[in-house]
Amino acid sequence: MTTLVLTAELVEYMESGVSLLVGSRDASLRPASARAFGVEINAPDRTATVFVAAAGSETTLRNLRDNGQLALTFSRPIDHRSLQVKGRVLSITETDERQHRIQDRYFSRWSEGLIFTGLPQALLRRVRYYPSYALQFQLESMFDQTPGPGAGRTTSETR
Amino acid sequence: MIALADLQRCFAGVIPSIITTCSRSGVPNVTYLSQIFRVDERRIALSCQFFNKTKQNVAENPFANVELIDPLTFQTYDLDLRYAHSEISGPLFEKMATRIQAIASHTGMLGVFKLLSADVYEVLAIREVEGLLGPPTADNEADSEEAPMSLRTELRALSVVTERLRHATDLDGLLSTLLDALRDELSFEHAMLLLPDETGKRLVSLASRGYGETGIGAEVLVGDGLIGTVALTQQTIRISNVSASLDYGRAIGRKAQDHGAGAPAAEIPLPGLPDAQSQLAIPLLAHGRLAGVLAVESKSQLAFEEWHETFLDVIGHQLAIALENMMLRAEAEEAQAVTQTALPTGPAKEARVLRLCFYRNDDCVFVDDEYLIRNLPGRILWKILRSFVDSSRAEFSNRELRLDPTLGLPPVKDNLESRLILLRKRLEQKCPELRLVPKCRGQFRLETSCTLELTEKDSA
Numbered sequence: 001m002t003t004l005v006l007t008a009e010l011v012e013y014m015e016s017g018v019s020l021l022v023g024s025r026d027a028s029l030r031p032a033s034a035r036a037f038g039v040e041i042n043a044p045d046r047t048a049t050v051f052v053a054a055a056g057s058e059t060t061l062r063n064l065r066d067n068g069q070l071a072l073t074f075s076r077p078i079d080h081r082s083l084q085v086k087g088r089v090l091s092i093t094e095t096d097e098r099q100h101r102i103q104d105r106y107f108s109r110w111s112e113g114l115i116f117t118g119l120p121q122a123l124l125r126r127v128r129y130y131p132s133y134a135l136q137f138q139l140e141s142m143f144d145q146t147p148g149p150g151a152g153r154t155t156s157e158t159r
Numbered sequence: 160m161i162a163l164a165d166l167q168r169c170f171a172g173v174i175p176s177i178i179t180t181c182s183r184s185g186v187p188n189v190t191y192l193s194q195i196f197r198v199d200e201r202r203i204a205l206s207c208q209f210f211n212k213t214k215q216n217v218a219e220n221p222f223a224n225v226e227l228i229d230p231l232t233f234q235t236y237d238l239d240l241r242y243a244h245s246e247i248s249g250p251l252f253e254k255m256a257t258r259i260q261a262i263a264s265h266t267g268m269l270g271v272f273k274l275l276s277a278d279v280y281e282v283l284a285i286r287e288v289e290g291l292l293g294p295p296t297a298d299n300e301a302d303s304e305e306a307p308m309s310l311r312t313e314l315r316a317l318s319v320v321t322e323r324l325r326h327a328t329d330l331d332g333l334l335s336t337l338l339d340a341l342r343d344e345l346s347f348e349h350a351m352l353l354l355p356d357e358t359g360k361r362l363v364s365l366a367s368r369g370y371g372e373t374g375i376g377a378e379v380l381v382g383d384g385l386i387g388t389v390a391l392t393q394q395t396i397r398i399s400n401v402s403a404s405l406d407y408g409r410a411i412g413r414k415a416q417d418h419g420a421g422a423p424a425a426e427i428p429l430p431g432l433p434d435a436q437s438q439l440a441i442p443l444l445a446h447g448r449l450a451g452v453l454a455v456e457s458k459s460q461l462a463f464e465e466w467h468e469t470f471l472d473v474i475g476h477q478l479a480i481a482l483e484n485m486m487l488r489a490e491a492e493e494a495q496a497v498t499q500t501a502l503p504t505g506p507a508k509e510a511r512v513l514r515l516c517f518y519r520n521d522d523c524v525f526v527d528d529e530y531l532i533r534n535l536p537g538r539i540l541w542k543i544l545r546s547f548v549d550s551s552r553a554e555f556s557n558r559e560l561r562l563d564p565t566l567g568l569p570p571v572k573d574n575l576e577s578r579l580i581l582l583r584k585r586l587e588q589k590c591p592e593l594r595l596v597p598k599c600r601g602q603f604r605l606e607t608s609c610t611l612e613l614t615e616k617d618s619a
Contacts, residue, residue, distance in 0.1 A: 086187075
């Protein structure tokens with residue numbers, strides 16, 4: 001089993017305002033999806049905290065409180081560079097002021113990254129990413145997810 | 160209750176949709192979807208281009224969840240799905256494969272990037288995600304959608320277009336009438352009609368609106384890009400977010416190179432608008448034979464919806480039949496026509512000299528060292544010019560062209576009329592000193608006030 005290495009370049013990409021998608025599942029293995037707005041990576045501990053808006057993530061929160069199994073995909077709209085990490089939730093808390101500032105910064109970078117898609121910025125400003133929850137989780141494995149041959153290949157795993 | 164038909168805009172791919180699945184051992188997987196297609200009121204199909212975790216998971220555990228976003232309102236929808244089956248042939252597969260093939264072809268990725276299967280899912284529930292969007296503000300009110308055309312307006316427009324097609328008396332008139340009607344009745348500002356050339360390997364644009372002079376004579380190889388793919392597969396293609404679709408193809412290209420594939424082939428320039436965001440191209444089919452391709456474009460994303468496709472399919476079918484009938488009728492009428500009228504005055508003297516050169520290796524005609532036309536229209540022009548200079552003949556019939564073995568026209572349904580339209584239009588644009596003036600049906604006259612100097616060469 002190789003060690004999951006979070007290089008500075010990788011962490012910079014993960015925190016750079018790329019799109020964030022959270023996947024979870026319930027006890028009967030029914031999956032649920034939610035978009036997240038902001039992430040903070042703790043490379044030495046191999047943990048991450050991802051922020052989901054309370055609206056629209058009720059099922060996701062229920063699933064994660066129940067079994068903790070989480071998948072998080074990072075994807076950059078401009079070149080489709082994508083990465084998926086999987087892991088187990090350590091804690092779920094309401095976001096605090098400091099985390100709100102991370103979310104604000106994320107949201108503005110994420111919106112800028114979508115300008116080329118032609119989406120009106122005024123429309124994006126309607127998104128209510130507060131109130132939100134911070135999902136702290138332990139990273140267990142990481143997969144290259146850029147579309148094409150080899151998508152889904154494990155880049156590294158850890159225990 | 161939200162219907163799948165109400166979510167049409169979400170399927171256009173402007174904002175990529177998310178799919179979450181889960182393995183039998185309980186590990187979730189979340190990823191983007193490249194293409195969603197509504198099969199009917201209860202089912203959708205997802206494109207599978209690569210064997211991946213999603214595919215593996217639904218084989219173990221059929222449940223999936225998809226999140227969709229309406230690109231005009233940003234409203235999010237949550238769909239619970241159950242995987243039903245995969246199709247690797249048939250109409251649904253062909254429809255989805257064609258669209259992917261067009262994108263792959265345009266980005267030089269044919270073969271690397273193709274549809275493996277159309278994966279059909281049953282939709283178990285559709286929920287509207289509440290509370291994620293604040294109320295509209297003054298600055299985004301203007302972005303709200305325009306009222307779609309009502310069914311009555313569509314049907315009225317269809318009847319007007321049909322009526323106008325019926326009154327066309329020749330091919331040129333038919334093509335112009337159609338494009339005018341599409342612009343006037345349905346606001347298709349950028350439209351192009353392409354017909355196959357004599358080899359069947361290439362399409363040539365014979366009439367267009369909204370492209371200026373460049374619209375006529377544009378060529379597309381069958382199999383290349385959007386229009387070429389429509390011709391090859393005889394399937395309609397609608398792309399609502401051209402730049403994003405092409406970016407997706409390019410991303411796969413880079414990835415394939417990382418995995419040892421060769422450099423992608425050169426990108427094929429899209430004929431038409433450089434900044435088109437929506438494209439819709441339909442094959443014109445009469446009795447299973449490709450009579451041409453009708454392509455419309457817009458600079459707006461989401462300009463064309465499902466009903467536009469259906470609507471143009473209906474019009475395209477009528478047009479294809481009209482094209483076929485017109486060609487058959489032209490051939491029958493020409494068979495009875497009398498020709499061989501001598502030129503009364505002969506070529507004009509002491510006028511400007513036009514130097515024309517014919518290159519035998521590719522049947523190409525140059526005028527004053529500038530490219531004019533090639534292939535069959537080039538051979539036709541040269542035959543006419545030779546007769547004009549050598550025998551002082553100015554009047555010609557379609558029938559004699561058809562019977563001339565040196566031109567190499569097929570015995571029936573030869574598209575001669577369309578070649579003559581192309582030739583006439585190229586002359587109008589590039590060499591107005593030479594005019595092919597239609598007379599009665601199946602006959603035309605060469606008019607010029609210039610002195611013609613003809614030379615022939617084997618190659619350039």
